[in-house]
Amino acid sequence: MTFRITPARMTMAASSLIAVSALAACGTSGSDSAANLQLKPSTSTTSSSSAAAPTSSAAPSSATPSTTTSSKPAAKPTTKATKPASRGEARPATTTRTVTDTKTLYFSTVKEYDSTLAKGTSKVTTAGQSGSAKLTIKQTLVGGKVVKSVTVDRDVIKAPVNKVITIGTKKAVAAPAPATTGSTSGGSSSGAGLNLARAAMWDRIAWCESGQRWGLVASNSTGTYYGGLMMTRDAWRIGGGLKFASVASGASRAEQITVANNLYAQLGLKPWSCRGAA
Template identity: 45%
Template sequence: MISRPLRFAAQGAAALTVAAGSFGVAHLDKAVALSVDGQSSSLHVFGSTVGDALAKKGIKVGEHDQVVPSVGSPLEDGDTISVRYGRKLTVTVDGVRKDYWTTATTVDAALRDLNIRAGSDAKLSASRSQALGRQGLALTVVTSKNVTVSIDKRKIPVSTTGATVADVLKQLGVSNDADDRVAPGLTTPVANGLNITVQRLRQQQLTTTQAIAHTTTTKKDASLFEGTRKVVTEGKNGSKTLTIQRTLVDGKPAGDKVLSTKVTKAAVAEVVAVGTKAKPVAPKPDAPKTSSAPRTSSAPAPSPGNTSGAGINLSNAAMWDRIAQCESTGNWSINTGNGYYGGLQFDIRTWLGAGGGDFAQRADLASRAEQITVANRVYADRGLQPWGCGHAA
């Protein structure tokens, strides 16, 4: 048997060992609080670091996650550990895309944390209160912009979050059909200060009448002297009716397109006969007669020899050239429609009365030599009285 003192000693040693072990276990067991993305829980950990506590909960953290205190920090009884997982947020602001990482759990909190400009008037593709899961989110932000729309003779200032010109017009309730002009185009991205112009295009159909100018043809005529022209058929203009499509831009004509043409009256071509008959050879003019009687005028005296039949008489040609220069600026074929014709401005009655019909119907249709011949006939009978430019003789 063990002696009583020895037995008591053994019992004391065993009690001391149990007490020491209890103290060690109590020292290693730590009660800590854990918050994961705002969700709180508690646990007992036999470990010395924050990482040990996370491992017990099966929590793995990456480079974008946030752990406070850090994973390697010593762990004390009563500590609080905060874990916030990182989320990838892809944000496109007014067409410019950028990737961010955030530990925020809502869209609004993420925008604030990342200092992304998205005022209360901005348009977001997701609700500001929407939860931001660990899978992340792609977010589109369109900020408000000030633009001007010119339409129907008005300039309308607009504050818009529309992404394109088409969105702005829809916001204003502006309808536009395929014929209207929109500048810049409907798919153009909206920028601050953009000017948008809408022009209304309309089509109208109308008819109009236009003249058709007549043509002129000539034919040879052996019954007329060379240099003589005679109108055989008088030319007449025709007419045509055009059907036109007119384009109106904001009510103003901007261009015509001919749809059809219909001749309503045909033009009549003018036919002119041109003489080919050789002219008779002109006789030599009589020798000028001299007289010792005093002259009261610088013009040659009338001579009965100037009344010869249909032959050419170029007596006094230089004088008639001077008178013609005064009467018609020397244009022997002039016809101004005033009832006087040719270089010496004969009227029809005087021309025909002096035998001008031997050469042509009117003086302007006769040659210079023929007009001088007839002038000499009149001059022999009446002197220079018929010519207002007689003073030029």
């Protein structure tokens, strides 16, 4: 059976296609209406197939504009932009500054011992004085409050002077009894356990050895010497001086002369380099 497409049918199909396109452009969902318009003009197979092709192509074109015109994505940037702003306002500002300050430098107390000063006595030989220093300080502030301070420079304006206290270690010595006359070879005793024979000779040797400084302690390349007669530890021990003090500088003049007489009885003047002053 042969179908013939007449001009009238073509005109009706074109009109239906124009009507469907008009409905899609206006944003109306008219798929069913477009189908109705296509079915009304003709019941032929040729008309239906020609009308169906525009319908399927028109459906995607109507869906695409509705997707691009959505307003939901535009609301998200507004929410994200407001949160960082609120956090930034809550944080206090952090700043730094440099300040100067003057600090007092306190003196220390130093003790010194003197064998020529009587034991149990003391005196201030140097008065203590405080000093001062200029400090340069770097401060870190958060919200106007100091949270950290670091000293970056210290300039001493006046150095402190330590207080010096001298403490005596010399034992109290009783007034020596008058020396009795004796021979140069013998020893006369005076006082309890003391022998002051040849006292004048020992004074002359002491003057040569130490300037008669009976509490002196001196050292050189040959050793350390103690007392007015500059006796070593061994000489003091051999002469029996340990019953008076550990070294000669800790004993009195009379005790040192007593030990010197004991050494003289054993060795003569050999232990003394100033024996020529005798």
